[in-house]
Amino acid sequence: MSLRTGPFTAVALAVAGLLLTGCAGAGGEAAPPAAQRSASAAAGTGSAGRPGPKAQIVRPQEIPALGPQTRAKIIPANEQAVVVVGDGPDSNQSVATLYERIPTLGWKAVSEPWPAHNGLRGWTDDHYVADHRSPIGVFGLTDAGGKLPNPGTKLPYDEEELFDAPGTGFEGEPLEGSFDLVVAINYNREPGATPLDWARPLGAEKGGGIWIHVDHGGPTQGCVALQRERMKELLVWLDPAKRPVVVMGDAAALSR
Known part of the structure; x- marks a missing residue:
């Protein structure tokens, strides 16, 4: 016996799909989980995998004439x-x-x-x-x-x-x-x-x-x-x- 879906059933399935995938951002991408965001920050990359800003290491100046x-x-x-x-x-x-x-x-x-x-x-x-x-x-x-x-x-x-x-x-x-x-x-x-x-x-x-x-x-x-x-x-x-x-x-x- 085949199941037929009416209008109410179609709406319910659409809502369930949204709940499973999470809310999309303005660009249509799903927001990464918190663990993924933390890993990206630690690796110095953005949410899209692009390199993020790196910490600058300032080395103290030495006297140039000296070895x-x-x-x-x-x-x-x-x-x-x-x-x-x-x-x-x-x-x-x-x-x-x-x-x-x-x-x-x-x-x-x-x-x-x-x-x-x-x-x-x-x-x-x-x-x-x-x-x-x-x-x-x-x-x-x-x-x-x-x-x-x-x-x-x-x-x-x-x-x-x-x-x-x-x-x-x-x-x-x-x-x-x-x-x-x-x-x-x-x-x-x-x-x-x-x-x-x-x-x-x-x-x-x-x-x-x-x-x-x-x-x-x-x-x-x-x-x-x-x-x-x-x-x-x-x-x-x-x-x-x-x-x-x-x-x-x-x-x-x-x-x-």
Whole structure:
């Protein structure tokens, strides 16, 4: 016996079909189940399978001149860095740039590159007395001083007449005034003492008295020398609360 459907039966079947398939959106597509929507979101795709917006990963900026071995010597507490990059391993010409670590963003240059001098014979990773080379490495900057009054630095500052520089440099230039403003580089010295302190933890043969000081227009015994106005800027900028360091060496050595 065949079943005949009347108008009422046809309407009932249509309603049942809608209940089984769910409501269609404006475009005629059925809305995906909640589990499917969640899976699409996790996969970064839209409801139609198209790629959705991806989260942006911002990597902190690094100091561009430095390689991984050098960067590893800078600890998270160091938030200021004076980066001195030599022209070559045997060159006494270099460039200094100030960098500051900005939270979440990384390192940012806060000065123009400044011309500088370093040791007469360039750089070394095994410095010793009278080799006329500047030591390569990452060293703390904790103490300052000079013949002139404190220009406004937050570092402990020792104003003393003993910061005297008589005589002439390697190129016959007068040295007078070179130690008017200095920052001690913590190579073979006791941090927290005046730059004039003669303590040498590594032994006297490993040298010491390595400073950042006023440029006299020629190569140094092993120090880093900046123009007088740049020295003033440096001293005012340095903040012991930011654990400043100097990162110094020839370009090839620092890029390792």
